[in-house]
Amino acid sequence: xxxxxxxxxxxxxxSGTSVKIECRSLDFQATTMFWYRQFPKQSLMLMATSNEGSxxxxxxxxxxxxxxxxxASLTLSTLTVTxxxxxxxxxxxxxxxxxxxxxxxxxxxxxxxxxV
Amino acid sequence: xxxxxxxQTEISVVEKEDVTLDCVYETRDTTYYLFWYKQPPSGELxxxxxxxxxxxxxxxxxxxSWNFQKSTSSFNFTITASQVVDSAVYFCALFLTGxxxxxxxxxxxxxxxxxVRP
Numbered sequence: 001x002x003x004x005x006x007x008x009x010x011x012x013x014x015s016g017t018s019v020k021i022e023c024r025s026l027d028f029q030a031t032t033m034f035w036y037r038q039f040p041k042q043s044l045m046l047m048a049t050s051n052e053g054s055x056x057x058x059x060x061x062x063x064x065x066x067x068x069x070x071x072a073s074l075t076l077s078t079l080t081v082t083x084x085x086x087x088x089x090x091x092x093x094x095x096x097x098x099x100x101x102x103x104x105x106x107x108x109x110x111x112x113x114x115x116v
Numbered sequence: 117x118x119x120x121x122x123x124q125t126e127i128s129v130v131e132k133e134d135v136t137l138d139c140v141y142e143t144r145d146t147t148y149y150l151f152w153y154k155q156p157p158s159g160e161l162x163x164x165x166x167x168x169x170x171x172x173x174x175x176x177x178x179x180x181s182w183n184f185q186k187s188t189s190s191f192n193f194t195i196t197a198s199q200v201v202d203s204a205v206y207f208c209a210l211f212l213t214g215x216x217x218x219x220x221x222x223x224x225x226x227x228x229x230x231x232v233r234p
Contacts, residue, residue: 034222043207043226044161091159095222103149103168103213105222107161 003027004096006108013115018082021111023094029074030096034105035067038091050077084115118143120210122225129198130233137193137228139208145169149211150184150191155227156204167191198232205229 003026013019023033031052036044048064050056050071058064066088068080077096081088093110097103119142129135141150152164165175167184175182179196195202208225 041229043224046221046223049221093159093161095161103211104163104166105151105209105211106163107153109160112159 004030004094004106004108006094006111008111009109010112011114013084013113015085015115016083018080019084019113020078020080021092021094021113023077023079023096023108025075025096025098025106028096028098030077030098031074032097033071033077034095034097035069035077035079036093036095038093038110040091044093047079081113084113086115089113089115118145118148118210118212118221118223120208120223120225122208122228124228125226126229126231128231128233131200132197133232134194134196135198135230135232137195137206137208137230139191139193139225141189141191141208141210143210143212145212147213149213151207151209151211151222152182152191152193153207153209154204155207161207164193195230198230200232200234203230203232 005024005026007022011019033050035047037047038044046059047062048056048058048069050069052071052074056069071077091110091112095105095107121140148169150167154162172184181194183192205227207227209222211222
């Protein structure tokens with residue numbers, strides 16, 4: 001079946017630094033990828049939708065200059081958390097649109113970010 | 117606007133009991149997809165099922181079954197003879213396709229924490 005791989009699974013970074021998370025669709029081309037953030041014991045919050053070759057569409061309240069999303073190819077999207085602060089610590093998870101008719105959403109394994 | 121409601125927040129059952137997880141959705145679109153995902157403690161989201169709005173057939177997969185009722189905008193999930201390994205958070209989600217562009221969006225319910233005790 002379709003597989004979405006996310007890397008790194010865990011990352012610890014210092015305040016003020018930037019960290020990049022990669023999301024790859026391994027066996028299908030994903031024209032659309034989604035980035036979510038999940039706080040403990042809460043649902044997934046959509047941050048942005050990225051379409052290959054165009055700018056990402058951010059949800060209301062998500063700072064596009066802080067959460068840079070690049071979807072440079074049909075199999076790779078990246079999320080860069082810039083100038084990270086402790087409040088950015090969270091579980092970030094990506095998903096890619098694929099499958100029959102392109103209407104199945106597969107998720108990566110998620111990335112735990114801790115900013116110290 | 118689209119919305120997914122999972123009114124149950126936590127359910128605890130004893131192994132081998134049957135359990136039904138409820139999901140009610142709202143949308144004005146006529147074409148949409150409904151999903152169920154399982155999120156174990158490790159965090160990854162495991163795809164369980166996709167159902168499109170034109171297919172109201174119920175589905176059974178092993179111990180899992182799904183009941184899609186458009187008339188009540190519900191897509192309920194039943195686990196038969198539950199097992200400890202079924203313990204996880206279960207999310208119902210609504211996908212409005214919006215073509216292949218930026219209008220496509222997957223909306224999640226708040227999730228149901230299922231605990232299956234031995």
